[in-house]
Amino acid sequence: MRSGPTLLVCLCVVLAGCGTTSTGGGARTVNPALADTPTASPTPEPWSGPPGVTQSSVDVRELASAHGQALANRSVTVELTTRRTWSNGTTLSAGTQRSYADGERQFYRWNASAVPYRIAGDRTADVAYWQNDTVAVRRWGLENGSAEYEVYDDRPLDGLAVRFDPTGEQTVLALLEPHDLSYDGTVTNGEETLYRLVATGSDRSTSSQRSDVNVRVLVTEAGIIRSIGVRYQITVNGQPVLVGVQFVVSDLSDTTVPRPPWVNETLANAD
Template structure:
């Protein structure tokens, strides 16, 4: 699917992770929460800012298009980690989506924990998906896997190989503002923060904080959104973290259940 800036109907926010090393100044290992305080750097010239970013405004669509284009032919891992915690510290749900992708294959796992899991997980529970250019194999909660044969050349963007769609869902409801640069391990990252806390598209969210870290070439390295809400009934604090890692160094696994499902499909075809 093309990058979109509208938030999903139930909630599709984004995950924790770290950023992976790659040559040419691309993402290195970075904790989205940036536990260690990075060193602030002077604001660069406008010509040095990532595409879609200026001191006056942030064009998220342009930024995410750049992110997708820069990563579409590379292997990578991206994670989305969402926690829903009551004011007394009880974790009502913890949803983790991990995607490992290269130009040919993609493997995504979703794990859901907590009694709210079915309400906040868009897939409704634990799920695994493996695909290549012609086949999609998936299973839910350990059940027998199903095989889908793509009848047309698949659009891998529909499976969000680069994380651009995940970031669009996470950041789309908010107005972002440029907030200078930070330096970590010798790498310059541009920081974006919440530009307007009076967001009409998310009226039930309070105490919003948004932090986004972008490489000079326009790759979103990490993002964190946190807020208090009554969207799900009782008040909870939602923390969603996105992280990019192992750029150009990710191996996409092929689980045994994928081979078993393909073998069963072949046997069924022969019996017909």
Template sequence: MRKAILVVLCAAAVVLAGCNGIALGGDETPARTVTPAAVPTDEPTPTPVPRLAPGLTERGVTDAFALGEAHASVLGNASYTLNGNFSVEYANGTAYNRGTTDARLAANSNRYYVRQNASGLLFGDGAFVRAIWSNGERVLVADTANDSTSYESPRNVEGESVPPREALSIDPTKRQQLYAYLGSVETRVTGTETRNGTTIHRVESTNVMNPAAFEVQWTDPRDLSLVAFVDSRGLVHEYRLDYTASLDGTPVDVRRHVRYTDFGNTTVERPPWYGEAIANVSTVTTTAG
């Protein structure tokens, strides 16, 4: 769901008024009079803040929606690789939820190979792996849990193959997360760096305006740090989110790290399980231990 996001920028204007200067003689009569300077009647025009990217100026993120849309638009026109990890851990290191996402996508996201791993107490202290591949025409899914793998080719209620983009179980652009995260904190640009010849702006959170954006099964997010690396097109090359929260009254550390690489140089190949999937669609096979 798209959420309209309003960020207000306050600019302080200092107006220097003219002054009167009167030098008094011994007889208290003016010896010299200085004509007062004219006092401006209109407020001066604020100095524009240079734009660094859509929705981003030197003062920070001004429009999280515009930035998220620009980010998704750039990714929609080139192949790329996505690497992400997410964890919710107790102080003793036990994972409530821990997962990774590795994805390779062609331009327009019709051809892709996405692999997701999840583990922790949320999964009964077990592990779950989902891999999904598309050649732009058909989609194959491999789900592995408890040493068993099942394969399927997603179909709708009419029995027709689901289009590749509809079958993709995630939004690899993460635009909704960017809307929510960057629209819920105040930010500032703290520096620049160069990656493969591209200037990247480092954006850091300074204050949380909407804590609810960071609540899921947990509450009371605090000590939050959000860092994003953005280029002039609005592409968020990387972002890191860290904070502490409470899960059923117990403190947990929440961490998320997402990174995009290999723009225009990512290829999508058949997965090693392609042949087995073709032969066993909608069946379950036991993985040899």
């Protein structure tokens, strides 16, 4: 019988054909996996968040410094409002600080609508000052409706505790440093993209035992803090008190510094 050699020849012919190209026009691939072209992974967009802010951490000092530098040569309005209320909604204390600044010129006023204490010397919680590059005038309201006025040459207000930083940098640092902030996405306000930073739970404050802390910050890519909202609870005389603080920056490069009539009157009387 001659079937054995015939089968062997046929098998060799079949195996030999596995690596050739068919004359019928179809290409045959030795490794089918090579037919699937790998898809390149997209290149991640580079992070371009505010100074001191990454997707995993926030350096408050670097952020506050960037805020101050970004506003140093721009006119700006800065407002800080603080309110403390008892659990029944009654106000314990409330006050607003507002600064209008443009270069060397600044007008600042602090007014408290309710305070739990008296200020020495019959003074009230209504203080203001105006200054330019050569002189400063301070006004302090009194309980009888009148006011005390003081004129300072060579801008000595820089050394007074009442002076408010025109950019709000020190206020930003004081509000945010006790908290561990984290990045929480972006929001859009008109044509401006704002980065949202948050903190909840407790903080590192040593001045009081704060609880139920909630912090919300909106900041531009350049590091300008547009707003800060802080809420927490403390205990006063054994009773819970809710504290709310709001910091807002507005009128960038569009702030006009007021010059109240008492400024001119005080300067005229001082001559």
